[in-house]
Amino acid sequence: xxxxxxxxxxxxxxxxxxxxxxxxxxxxxxxxxxxxxxxxxxxxxxxxxxxxxxxxxxxxxxxxxxxxxxxxxxxxxxxxxxxxxxxxxxxxxxxxxxxxxxxxxxxxxxxxxxxxxxxxxxxxxxxxxxxxxxxxxxxxxxxxxxxxxxxxxxxxxxxxxxxxxxxxxxxxxxxxxxxxxxxxxxxxxxxxxxxxxxxxxxxxxxxxxxxxxxxxxxxxxxxxxxxxxxxxxxxxxxxxxxxxxxxxxxxxxxxxxxxxxxxxxxxxxxxxxx
Amino acid sequence: xxxxxxxxxxxxxxxxxxxxxxxxxxxxxxxxxxxxxxxxxxxxxxxxxxxxxxxxxxxxxxxxxxxxxxxxxxxxxxxxxxxxxxxxxxxxxxxxxxxxxxxxxxxxxxxxxxxxxxxxxxxxxxxxxxxxxxxxxxxxxxxxxxxxxxxxxxxxxxxxxxxxxxxxxxxxxxxxxxxxxxxxxxxxxxxxxxxxxxxxxxxxxxxxxxxxxxxxxxxxxxxxxxxxxxxxxxxxxxxxxxxxxxxxxxxxxxxxxxxxxxxxxxxxxxxxxxxxxxxxxxxxxxxxxxxxxxxxxxxxxx
Numbered sequence: 001x002x003x004x005x006x007x008x009x010x011x012x013x014x015x016x017x018x019x020x021x022x023x024x025x026x027x028x029x030x031x032x033x034x035x036x037x038x039x040x041x042x043x044x045x046x047x048x049x050x051x052x053x054x055x056x057x058x059x060x061x062x063x064x065x066x067x068x069x070x071x072x073x074x075x076x077x078x079x080x081x082x083x084x085x086x087x088x089x090x091x092x093x094x095x096x097x098x099x100x101x102x103x104x105x106x107x108x109x110x111x112x113x114x115x116x117x118x119x120x121x122x123x124x125x126x127x128x129x130x131x132x133x134x135x136x137x138x139x140x141x142x143x144x145x146x147x148x149x150x151x152x153x154x155x156x157x158x159x160x161x162x163x164x165x166x167x168x169x170x171x172x173x174x175x176x177x178x179x180x181x182x183x184x185x186x187x188x189x190x191x192x193x194x195x196x197x198x199x200x201x202x203x204x205x206x207x208x209x210x211x212x213x214x215x216x217x218x219x220x221x222x223x224x225x226x227x228x229x230x231x232x233x234x235x236x237x238x239x240x241x242x243x244x245x246x247x248x249x250x251x252x253x254x255x256x257x258x259x260x261x262x263x264x265x266x267x268x269x270x271x272x273x274x
Numbered sequence: 275x276x277x278x279x280x281x282x283x284x285x286x287x288x289x290x291x292x293x294x295x296x297x298x299x300x301x302x303x304x305x306x307x308x309x310x311x312x313x314x315x316x317x318x319x320x321x322x323x324x325x326x327x328x329x330x331x332x333x334x335x336x337x338x339x340x341x342x343x344x345x346x347x348x349x350x351x352x353x354x355x356x357x358x359x360x361x362x363x364x365x366x367x368x369x370x371x372x373x374x375x376x377x378x379x380x381x382x383x384x385x386x387x388x389x390x391x392x393x394x395x396x397x398x399x400x401x402x403x404x405x406x407x408x409x410x411x412x413x414x415x416x417x418x419x420x421x422x423x424x425x426x427x428x429x430x431x432x433x434x435x436x437x438x439x440x441x442x443x444x445x446x447x448x449x450x451x452x453x454x455x456x457x458x459x460x461x462x463x464x465x466x467x468x469x470x471x472x473x474x475x476x477x478x479x480x481x482x483x484x485x486x487x488x489x490x491x492x493x494x495x496x497x498x499x500x501x502x503x504x505x506x507x508x509x510x511x512x513x514x515x516x517x518x519x520x521x522x523x524x525x526x527x528x529x530x531x532x533x534x535x536x537x538x539x540x541x542x543x544x545x546x547x548x549x550x551x552x553x554x555x556x557x558x559x560x561x562x563x564x565x566x567x568x569x570x571x572x573x574x575x576x
Binding site: 008015019022025027029043044087092095114117118120122124125127145149150177207210214226232239249257264 | 282283284286287289290291293294295296297298300301302303304305306308309312319368371372375378380382386388389390391392393394395396397398399400401403404405406407408412413414415418447450451452455456459479504508510511514515518529530533534537538543546547550551553554557558
């Protein structure tokens with residue numbers, strides 16, 4: 001017994017610290033690199049801590065690229081797409097959870113079945129359709145597909161199903177209309193899941209690369225991941241600039257995480273889908 | 275006869291389902307069929323359809339035959355398998371280890387939880403840029419550390435053998451915290467009386483882990499395995515950012531990267547669509563096989 005009292009915490013701290021170092025070294029290297037001058041990048045032996053602090057990378061990223069615009073674009077796109085996903089999915093989820101009609105389960109099954117098909121199959125036709133309507137290289141084109149999110153519908157439906165029917169029946173007898181019930185009862189009672197889903201959707205949109213890469217080509221419209229990948233193409237060896245940009249791009253999500261850890265955990269655990 | 279109330283009910287249903295139903299049709303159902311049609315043609319996505327003039331030309335299964343007969347597809351599949359063979363065991367071990375560690379009550383747990391989780395929050399683009407720089411042949415810390423213990427590190431992303439392992443390390447780093455979180459949910463669901471009984475029987479840590487934890491965690495392991503394999507076939511940003519032209523001698527070319535290039539760089543929409551259907555079939559087949567195999571090793575606690 002005395003053995004395990006010492007050995008177990010020791011083992012815990014040893015292994016946990018090994019994993020923690022593995023998780024942190026890349027961030028340490030990113031921060032350190034972002035504070036180096038271009039010349040210090042190729043010093044041998046490598047400088048773990050910059051000998052001379054330089055903000056060259058930070059100033060360069062805002063001069064060679066409309067990076068402030070990219071921050072704004074990311075913010076706008078993430079907020080807007082989260083809003084669209086939540087509104088559209090909440091409305092559908094309410095019907096699938098609480099309003100019975102013939103064929104409802106079949107329609108719902110169709111919604112879910114589309115999740116089996118990987119995005120790579122549909123992206124080419126969606127691209128072609130957007131092109132036909134001249135919506136390529138526009139925020140509208142980027143945002144429109146958010147209107148259909150079967151995963152969000154499924155999660156919201158599961159939650160709304162657990163809301164007691166007595167609430168709804170009482171409101172119905174009092175003469176409340178369906179939109180009223182939806183706005184006054186369903187939405188407020190679903191707030192925990194809305195927050196959780198909202199945060200996960202926001203993070204997904206903030207970090208998304210594939211879809212913006214296909215839709216956007218104008219530098220002025222690029223989101224942060226796209227801006228970084230475009231800078232990687234042009235300034236692929238100027239790591240102080242690239243690391244400065246990477247650091248800036250991840251700060252908002254990390255701050256959000258600090259404030260809403262529980263929602264992140266719940267959100268990622270519930271779906272297991274990134 | 276629709277009563278007034280009934281009419282209002284249907285109005286609500288239609289109104290509330292309208293946005294997502296239009297989305298379902300325009301962004302999922304129609305594209306699926308459209309993609310299937312395109313996959314049988316040589317369409318470049320630019321010329322207007324004029325079937326009489328043979329634009330696009332219908333090739334039947336021509337694209338599919340060309341892809342499967344070509345050397346490229348099998349190389350791409352081999353690259354993906356190389357990734358899977360390295361990634362799957364490593365991610366399972368790392369995330370189970372992290373989850374077992376986090377399933378404790380030590381004081382520092384909260385801090386470790388945050389640290390393990392930060393990579394999950396970063397975008398793949400930022401993560402890939404960091405790893406590209408970490409793995410730099412001459413100026414990267416990984417080879418510096420290896421040099422410190424007397425190992426002459428490879429050129430990683432510039433080396434046809436080591437480029438894919440480099441991408442695997444980046445993926446492990448990025449995904450560990452996420453799957454640890456999923457596994458942690460599984461661990462916390464295990465009934466503590468099993469452990470109490472094992473302790474009375476004098477079982478040590480290892481036998482508790484292999485006889486109780488792993489079997490009862492197996493549904494979660496199965497779930498993670500299925501997701502990991504699907505994700506492995508959809509490998510993309512890592513390859514695009516870390517190895518700009520998909521690696522030396524195409525050593526990091528993977529399916530989604532090929533589909534992207536064929537569709538949006540070479541405008542071979544038909545060919546790319548066929549490729550995407552082959553990807554779908556492969557993912558589907560792998561998932562079905564795993565569903566069948568799960569009966570042999572997944573243990574559901576009843």
